Amino acid sequence: MTVNMTEDQLLVLVIKYLREGKRSSLQLLLEELHPYDFAQLYRGLPEKHHHKFLLYLTPSQIADLIQELDYEMQIEILYKLGIERSSKVMNLMDNDDLADLLNELSIDKIQEFLDVMRKEDSQEIQSLMKYPADTAGGLMNNQFIWINAHYTVRQAVDKLKDYASFSENIYYLYVINDDKQLVGVVSYRDLLIANIDDIIEDLMFSRVVSVTVDQDQEEVAQIIERYDFIAVPVVDHHNVLQGIITVDDAFDVIIREANEDIEKLSASGKDIDFNTKAGTAAIRRLPWLVLLLFIGLVSGSILSFFEDTLEQVVALIFFMPMIAGMTGNTGTQSLAVVVRGFATTEVNKKVITRLILRELRVGLLIGVTCAILITTIAAVWQSDLLLGAVVGTSLFVSLIIGTLAGTVIPIVLHRVGVDPAVASGPLITTLNDIFSLLIYFGTATAFLTQIL
Amino acid sequence: MTVNMTEDQLLVLVIKYLREGKRSSLQLLLEELHPYDFAQLYRGLPEKHHHKFLLYLTPSQIADLIQELDYEMQIEILYKLGIERSSKVMNLMDNDDLADLLNELSIDKIQEFLDVMRKEDSQEIQSLMKYPADTAGGLMNNQFIWINAHYTVRQAVDKLKDYASFSENIYYLYVINDDKQLVGVVSYRDLLIANIDDIIEDLMFSRVVSVTVDQDQEEVAQIIERYDFIAVPVVDHHNVLQGIITVDDAFDVIIREANEDIEKLSASGKDIDFNTKAGTAAIRRLPWLVLLLFIGLVSGSILSFFEDTLEQVVALIFFMPMIAGMTGNTGTQSLAVVVRGFATTEVNKKVITRLILRELRVGLLIGVTCAILITTIAAVWQSDLLLGAVVGTSLFVSLIIGTLAGTVIPIVLHRVGVDPAVASGPLITTLNDIFSLLIYFGTATAFLTQIL
Known part of the structure; x- marks a missing residue:
């Protein structure tokens, strides 16, 4: 139904559903949309509909929505949701985005939000917040799957199936040894064409390109661009796998850096776009x-x-x-x-x-x-x-x-x-x-x- | 062995192998490297070693190498290889890159190369060459897998396995109807968590975002960036699937466009970098x-x-x-x-x-x-x-x-x-x-x- 609708038509339909209180119709519509579309809808909706729109969304949809918005709107939504519903949403957000968002808040506010989160998430976030935002550590997320070099292909595929619902954006499996050190990488293709009883170590690609947590984000983006990677693993100084950086984050870095270069050349001042007052x-x-x-x-x-x-x-x-x-x-x-x-x-x-x-x-x-x-x-x-x-x-x-x-x-x-x-x-x-x-x-x- | 070698160390080793005529040692080394590394080696090698280096590479390795170089070096290599070996290499190149490369040559030369290629490739290339380089048509390649909406998951997975060796960069399967029109998209994840006898039509995502062949490359890159896609399908005006554009190509577009913006702002003249004479x-x-x-x-x-x-x-x-x-x-x-x-x-x-x-x-x-x-x-x-x-x-x-x-x-x-x-x-x-x-x-x- 929504296949050929323009953004404006979608917006009109959403306002209609909100006015008429049709939550289930709205949900059916949203299932066909991407996070970017959620954000476009939210930006397009008149202020008075924001509250009801958020009420009709599931926490997981709000998490998707929030990750597409800028900090000001993100924080606005968290306040609108209240601390309890916010915590549900934050538990569903990518940890790297959440760490960046929290870094924008005051220390008191950060603690308040961390307190209501799941303990393991809260620890993870705090460890991510240690890294400056413009380093590999600040850019990485933990949406990756690792397998041990001693696994068979069958074990790897089983693990992949177990975690498939947890992340939509997994394209490589990273191979670690018993000390959690990164030793190789395996692609879907490798798994598909291998025999089910082969050992991962024998089919993995062992000259794996990685970046370290403190490497500059611009270097990371250059590496992803050069090698045409979908993701690059991030390791600490002992080569222990810490996270991954995906191509979409590298993409954002490149755009941000290009804008900064232009700001430099024109002294046009930071962050002025068509919407700045x-x-x-x-x-x-x-x-x-x-x-x-x-x-x-x-x-x-x-x-x-x-x-x-x-x-x-x-x-x-x-x-x-x-x-x-x-x-x-x-x-x-x-x-x-x-x-x-x-x-x-x-x-x-x-x-x-x-x-x-x-x-x-x-x-x-x-x-x-x-x-x-x-x-x-x-x-x-x-x-x-x-x-x-x-x-x-x-x-x-x-x-x-x-x-x-x-x-x-x-x-x-x-x-x-x-x-x-x-x-x-x-x-x-x-x-x-x-x-x-x-x-x-x-x-x-x-x-x-x-x-x- | 090569895991921790720097580029310079690799280069020294390659020169040693070339001097001593150790082709098999060189091949063992190259297996651990990426196309970007091949290109770095080629650029780093003294001119006198180029001929032997090319001689020791397989046509598929030369195809990988050539796609990382700029037009001048690409054309140099084609001439060094001679028409017969070139044709082997060109048959192995991505069709979008090859079309771009041929567009740089004279009409006579284009015909000479097209004549020695496989007929189906030559036709494909000629149809790609019709599209201006800065449109979706000029950017797209044919490294994608389509499945019919009536397929079962089992049929889809089988097709995926058949084609797995043909492309390393497949992340989505595009779903078409009997008129070859694009009707949906399915990810690996969807296939993994579905039952083997489910029908694709029931589990596919049908609000698929696509671009048309004549859309501007900058718009295409914006769409890929906004939706965090790994690839976007390209259709003609009848919604018939023609090809895909991958995130790495969009990445290059963004960098090229940013450079052009800076050239505009500074009137610094086209294509001047650190290596320009x-x-x-x-x-x-x-x-x-x-x-x-x-x-x-x-x-x-x-x-x-x-x-x-x-x-x-x-x-x-x-x-x-x-x-x-x-x-x-x-x-x-x-x-x-x-x-x-x-x-x-x-x-x-x-x-x-x-x-x-x-x-x-x-x-x-x-x-x-x-x-x-x-x-x-x-x-x-x-x-x-x-x-x-x-x-x-x-x-x-x-x-x-x-x-x-x-x-x-x-x-x-x-x-x-x-x-x-x-x-x-x-x-x-x-x-x-x-x-x-x-x-x-x-x-x-x-x-x-x-x-x-």
């Missing part, structure tokens, strides 16, 4: 703008040092926006290459040296080309070869410095562990403004004193 | 820079219109870099929000209207705050309240216009179907330069004529 967006964007306003005033005050030069050759000012703009542009281009490179490549000293030398050569090539072009234009436009030479030389030097600034500044910030968000595009553009004005008017003043 | 990078970056150079000259020539005003109040020039910079910065911030929003949100008229109104309010809020700040600074620094008022008013107006330009320009370009790469950050920065100079000196001239 104007006031919130303005407040998140303003700190950057105010900082850049002061840096802009610094550029301006540089000009006051060169008042004499400016008054002698007014035409100098006509080329100022171009030189400042070009230096900013080439810096942004280099910055983009560096920021994306850091996100997708393993970086070491050799790579960085090669990169800096490459960008230096790029700066030289771009500088020579643009300098020849602008010298010709300036000389013809202003009928002044000396002015052309001043503009060309300055552009050449600023382009090289601009390119290097766009490369070296983010690398240095990354190295010293400063939040790379500081190496934003506008910041480099503004710094390059300052460099280019100093170079341009410095060169002009030097040439002019030579002549006068 | 300096000359190539310079050539890809130059067209933008030359265009921006001319736009920069336009800003400069605007100044020449205001020569009189400038000569009367030299202090005006000190605030010029700040006003131009701030307008550019706020534009880039808005642009980043729009570009990322397009990548991750479904966009319709309502969303766009709301977004433009939101950004207008953001512009007003930012404008008021910064204008008050700069009026105070300018009035105190230059002891001139009138100058403060001119600078404050201009900044207020330029920030609003800058914010709107950063929002509206990419939306309009997106609407009229112009390559959105044109809406680059530097372009908007440079346009905003022009706007802000016109506003600033226009306001200043107006105020001054009032007084003089």
Whole structure:
């Protein structure tokens, strides 16, 4: 029935069922939907229907729903449910999502929720909450099945059947030894084509790729992407299996990291999307703008040092926006290459040296080309070869410095562990403004004193 | 043996085996490795060892290797192998990857390769090559298993076993009716917990989410991400199942699209990474820079219109870099929000209207705050309240216009179907330069004529 309905049609139907109090019809409808659809419905429902909608959902459906929402809405739902019903829902949530959610609450509130949970879950959650959210430990969940290397295929399949209802997202079986250390991995396919009495150890794949609990989430996502994995096992420093990270979590990491890179490049402030309110967006964007306003005033005050030069050759000012703009542009281009490179490549000293030398050569090539072009234009436009030479030389030097600034500044910030968000595009553009004005008017003043 | 070896150690061992002609030792080693590792080895091997390495690999290993490399290296390998061995390898490659690869070759060359392939593969490839690479059709492969809705669980499991060796990456079984139309989906878990004589139709999930062959790859990736799918089925306009798209392909799309967004924002030119040669990078970056150079000259020539005003109040020039910079910065911030929003949100008229109104309010809020700040600074620094008022008013107006330009320009370009790469950050920065100079000196001239 629901097969071909649009989201809007579904929403209308759900509101109808809620109004008419038809819980069983709603349940029949929900059975055909995915957690993502639950969340879309919840977001689309007018506020006044939220309470009844939650009342009509089973705890397991609420657990599915809650995992698709952002923290604010998650916490709102927990409060709406009250502590007792919340605890039922939390017992059904994936432990990694729950740990992330609890980390958003105050310590008192966390304890209150932990107290009403099943003891084994509460312990598990507390151990997960130890790991920073951006590490493998913070990303992993315990929805995996392990088998012992000494099992037969029959024993493995039996275990798989026992646990089949407990998780929908199991694609590999991880093999451990008697010390719970990860020693191999077996896929469904391997089990299907093996004989029922084969020993797991003989058919498992033993060069299993794993990550450690403290590994950075970006590295984990890169590994999953490279190897086209559906999941990767997480081990501690003794190679004891602790959990798994699934491809959908890695997917979210990649999207989040890409958004962060773009925030860096544009200094657009954290977490502004189409739904952010104007006031919130303005407040998140303003700190950057105010900082850049002061840096802009610094550029301006540089000009006051060169008042004499400016008054002698007014035409100098006509080329100022171009030189400042070009230096900013080439810096942004280099910055983009560096920021994306850091996100997708393993970086070491050799790579960085090669990169800096490459960008230096790029700066030289771009500088020579643009300098020849602008010298010709300036000389013809202003009928002044000396002015052309001043503009060309300055552009050449600023382009090289601009390119290097766009490369070296983010690398240095990354190295010293400063939040790379500081190496934003506008910041480099503004710094390059300052460099280019100093170079341009410095060169002009030097040439002019030579002549006068 | 290889369990704990680093990439470098593996490479040394491989070179040793190649030098000593130990093909069987090499084969033992390769059995423990993933396709990604093959590719890392190939990239790491000195050129002179490539030929022998390829000679020692089986066609199926070469197929795995080739799918991890970029087009240039893929084509190099095909030429090294010669037409006959290539055809063996191509018969073993995923059809979607092969179609993409052949699309990179000349028409003559394509025909030459198609002629030596198995007929059914060659037909399949040709039908895949019809779809543009950035649509679901261009992304899909045929590594899926379909079952009929009338099958019993036993028949489904038998079919699964028959095909198990043919694909490693099957996680769902798609259910079709007698007209080959997609009617449902069944997971391993469903089969495991069902009775062996149940009918598939009774246990399948029938609200199956699918995409159509001509759907944009970005939408496909969004669907896979939202629903946490491992794969999504692709149908034609009659709902007939044509292929599947797996999460790893969606992953690549997301990374590629994020890189493209960053290229747009920074005008950094297509496909420049840490390995691009300096000359190539310079050539890809130059067209933008030359265009921006001319736009920069336009800003400069605007100044020449205001020569009189400038000569009367030299202090005006000190605030010029700040006003131009701030307008550019706020534009880039808005642009980043729009570009990322397009990548991750479904966009319709309502969303766009709301977004433009939101950004207008953001512009007003930012404008008021910064204008008050700069009026105070300018009035105190230059002891001139009138100058403060001119600078404050201009900044207020330029920030609003800058914010709107950063929002509206990419939306309009997106609407009229112009390559959105044109809406680059530097372009908007440079346009905003022009706007802000016109506003600033226009306001200043107006105020001054009032007084003089």
